[in-house]
Every structure is written in C-alpha cells, then in structure tokens.
Amino acid sequence: MALNHNLRLALSNCNRILSRKSNIFETPFLFGCSEVINIRQKKVWIRPPRVKYPLWFLQKERAEYIENLTRNNKAFIEEVVHDQCGAPAVKSGIETYNTPLKIEPLQPLEITTSSKRTGLIGKIIGQYPLWMKNGEKCRTTLVQVVDNHIIKYIPPEEFKPNRKPYRGEPKRKLGCLLVGAESGDPSLYTKEYCGLFKNSGVPPKKKLCRFIITPDAMLPPGTPLTAAHFRPREFLDVRGLTVDRGFQGVMKRWGFKGMPATHGVTKSHRRGGCIASGAGKARVYPGKKMPGHMGNRWRIAKGTEVLRINTTEPMMPQRCWLNQSSSLVVRAPL
Amino acid sequence: MLSCISRVHRSTRLNSLTILRNLSKNSPLQFENAENGEKKLSIPQENRFMYQEFLPDPELKFRNQVREKLERSDMIKRRSVIDIPSFFVGSILSVTSADKHDPNKTRKFVGICIQKRYCGLRHEFVLRNVVDNLGIEIAYDMYDPTIHNITVLRLEKRLDDDLLYLRDALPQYSTFPFDMEPEYLLDGAPVPINDIKVKLKPRPWVGRWERKGYKGIDDVDQHITEKMKGQKKKLEEPWEKYDLMKEYRRTIPEEEQEEIFSEVFSELHQLSLSNKKLKKSRVYVKPKKTG
DSSP states (O other): OHHHHHHHHHHHHHHHHHHHOSOGGGOGGGSSSOEEEEETTEEEEEOOOSOOOOTTOOOOBOOOOOOOOOHHHHHHHHHHHHHHHOEEEEETTEEEEEOOOOSOOOOOOOOOTTOOOOOEEEEEEEEEEEEOTTSOEEEEEEEEEOSEEEEEEEOTTTOOOSSOOOTTOOOOOOEEEEEEEEEOOGGGBOHHHHHTTTTTTOOOEEEEEEEEEOGGGOOOTTOEEOGGGSOTTOEEEEEEEOOOOEEEOHHHHHOOOOOOSSTTOOSOSSOOOOOOOSSSSOSOOTTOOOSEEESOOEEEEEEEEBOOOBTTTTEEEEOOOOOSSSEEEEEOOO | OGGGSOOOOOOSSTTOOOSOBOSSOOOOOEEEEOTTSOEEEEOOTTHHHHTGGGSOOOOGGGOOHHHHHHHHHHHHHHHTTSOOOOOOTTOEEEEEEEOTTSTTSEEEEEEEEEEEEOOGGGOEEEEEEEETTEEEEEEEETTOTTEEEEEEEEOOBOSSSOOGGGGGBOGGGGOOOTTOOOOOBOTTOOOOBOOOOBOBOSSOOSSOHHHHTOSSBSOGGGTSOHHHHHHHHHHOOGGGGGOHHHHHHHSOOHHHHHHHHHHHHHHHHHHHHHHHHHHHHSOOOOOOOOO
C-alpha cells in the first residue's frame, strides 16, 4: 500500500510539472510514454496520466477583487485596451472590438476534395420560416456567426491528438486550427489566457474551438472568418448542447410505450416494466434504458443543410434541432 | 383607439350593402415641422393595427434584434412583389393561391377572417366559410409566396379580437358567396365596426365561449347551465385590465414600436402608393356571358 501511495504522490507531482509547462507541444516525449522513477532505491515504471490538456485549456477568468481604481485609472486602462484591440464596436448586435487587420491579404487556397477546411463558431438566434422552390414551407434555425478569427495554427508534426501513440504509427497528416469567437475585454481575463492571442493580434475571445484540418487548408492567425465561408446547398455537421429536459421517465426519454390506462393496471401507466430476467444471468445488463436525466448533452446534428446565407448580417438558416442558449460549432462533414 | 373611430351602426341583416368602403385604407399623411425647417414624415398611430405583424413577439425569450430586422426586410421584399392589403379580424377576404392538385393550378377561397396570429414572417390569418353546409377554415401564411392575390371584399372590424365562436354559431353568420363583389370605402373614411351579435347553436360547443367574455355573442347565458354560470363567475378576472405589468409584458412598448415603424414606414408608404396607382391603371374587363 505504501508503494501505491508513493506512486500516487509521484503522479500528482508529475501533474503539477505538466501544468506548469507553457506549451505541451514542445515536449512531446513526456506524454504517452512511461517514465522510470526511483522510489526507495527501486526503479519503478510510472505511467503518466493519459489526459493531455491542450494548450488553450488555461484559467480564463481572473479572480475578482476590489481594485480601488480611480476614475482616471479606469480611463487609462480603457485607453490601453483600445490601443491594443481597436475601438469598441457593436457587430450585428454583439459588443466586440473593431480590431484592425494585421495580416497581409490572403492568396486563394487550392482546395481539393480530400482537404478538410476549418469550421466556424456560431450562435442560434431563433427560428425562421423559409419557402422552398416547390412552395413547401420549411422551418429553419438561424445561426449567427459573430466575429470569428483564427488564433493559432498547429502543424501536423506538433499536433498530437488526445490518445496514446503506438510504435510504427504512420506520419500525422492533420494539423489543427484554433478559432475564437466574440472579442472580450482583455482586462477581464488572466494573463495566460490573453497570451494565447498575442501572435494573432486579436483581443481575447470569449469562445475558443479547435478544428482539425489538412495543411493545405491552413489560414494564418488573425484571419477573420465569416458566414461566407460556407455556401448554400452545403451540408454541415453542427455540434451543440441539446435542450435540457431534466429528469425524465422512460416514456419521454426512450420512447417506451408505457402500460394500458385500464384493464386492471394500477399505478404503472408510464412505467418501463421489467428490467431484466432471473433465468439467464440474473442481473441487469449494462446500458439498460431507464429513467434519468435527459438532454443538456453535446450532440452532433449531422448533415444539416445550409439553405441561405446572409453576408451583411452574417448568419445562415439551416435545418437543425439544437438548443438556443448554447453556442454552436459548425463545420463541413469530416 | 376605439374613441378615434366613429362607430357605424349596421343593420343586423347580412349582405346589406349600405356603406361604401375603400380597399386600400391609407390615412392622409401628416407632416411635422421639424426645428430646422425640414419636413419630416410623422408615422400614423394606426400602423400598429394595420401592420400588426411588423411588431415582434413580446416574449423576451424569443426576442433577437438581428433576426427581427432580417424578418422585416424579408416581409417588405415580399410586399414589393404582391399587394398585401391591410385588413382586420371580421373582414371578408378572397385569397387566390397556387394548388398543385387543382386542375387550374390555382384555388380561390372566400371567407371571413376569424383570427390573425403569430408575428413577423410567420404571420397567419384564418379564413372561414360554409360550403355545402360544411364549415371550412383555411389558415394562410401571409408571406407565403404561393399566394397569388389577396383582395379585401369587405373591410370592417368586429367587437372581438378573434371570432373563433363562429364555429358554434348558426351557419348563416359565416356563409359567403364565392362570387362576392368588393365593396369600397371612401378615401380616408374610418374602418366601420360591425357590432352584430351572433346567435350560437345549442351546446355541445367546441370551446368554452361563455368564459372568454366575447362581446359579439348574443346572450350566452341562455345556453349554459346554472353550474356553468357559477364557474364562469368564479373564473372571471375583472382586475386584469388594471394589471399594468401584465399589459407591459403583453405588448411592445411605444418607443420600440416607433423605432420599428420608422425603419419600415417610408418603404411601406411608397409601396402602398405604388399599389394604389397600379389599381387605378388596371383596365376593367367586363366578363363575357357563357352558355
């Protein structure tokens, strides 16, 4: 037991070391491989934790404390923020900053059928009726794309997905783009979090997301992304939170039929009935459909169709069923 | 609002053609002298009734400024294609729409508007008529592109906000001939209010009409039992009209209404003017006798 305890200690120590590292991609060898540590003059193989936190998993909001700022101090801070991020602006109903572009004009990319482009971060802003060419009415979901910028590109050599590497693994071909949406006030976030955005020349974003791409679809940091990234008649995968329905019974959660209303049925009209048999294994099989919490989970609505794109107010109506309150991740199918 | 409209008493007999009415009811424009001497369009107060669907749903959960703006621009785009006249619950309309099952590919329906519901682009109106002793109701989307034509045959208001009780009224109150001719109002005349009291059929009914406090029903109490009368009295909420918060949540504030109409009014006004011109220039073709 003592050894076990020591092991755990070592592990926790290991964790601390990892979290102190600023860029975990610079030390790829540390991850996924076992380490030899001396414990009481014995060599012990210790497996590091499998969970690898990506570089943007940082403390975001800073602690709130009383700063006793004078009016002049506040004005000075605002001035500094505006110098860094540009003048405050309201873009399609959302408060952000009018950051000037710091990148050179882009050359059009050569995209092939095998290349994977980046996705966007959007927001559902309501339902919208549309009529198709054949006169059919179609209920669509409006997705607003607000102030998306590319924050960082991680090439395939540095990009390690979250799993254990194995010997003879083929060369990695996919890189990763970090995309942020909705600029925020840098004085509200921590120093580490603001440091993420230093190279892109963009104020810290409220929402960050990772998109796995092929290197030919790479875009330099600081590139603004709009709804014009997609076209009508494209089919997208949309990831978001489903509607939170709370603790639900078996009929609503799994679509069970329930039991009859009459014919001697008492107190079990909406019950699931028998959950297992006593004859075979005499236990409840794992994964049995039972009552419980329903909704509020991350789900992907695959193959939602883009019906229309508005570029002046960047948004796209599409067929979708995700929750209105959550922000969405939209990308072309993998 | 009621005070500004003089009531026109009509004989209770239907099909009486005593009053001439105007199809495109546009009050004359007023100009306000601004401080710098420029002429500024003042937005008529009746807009909130005429263009009711331009006001968004007051429920805060469904509000989004960007979406509302987009909806309004789409509505105006649709209005620039066809002339959508303003009408009220109780007006009699004829609607021609595309129907792929019809041999002529179009279908004309005439009926009384018994309900107007939903806001923005999804605004609907329900028409009711009795054809071959069978009550028919069709809900039309106002901004549906399959609608070819909307004509107001008789422009008038009723005493209630919806006329759903016509479902349980005698069929004569919702029977209208399909070849009904439009009646015209004088230019600038107020919209007449038809204060007809409808006689209901004996129970059972589709709804609990006695509880809703409709003004357009003739003596509800003669149909209902003593117990129902007691229930009706129990459920009455006469204090509701003094509930300011309820009123506030139910409606869009006046300042916001002004903001919305100032955005769309100039385009709406131009559209109505151009529609008026078109109507005048249309050549009347006398129908030929056949058979």
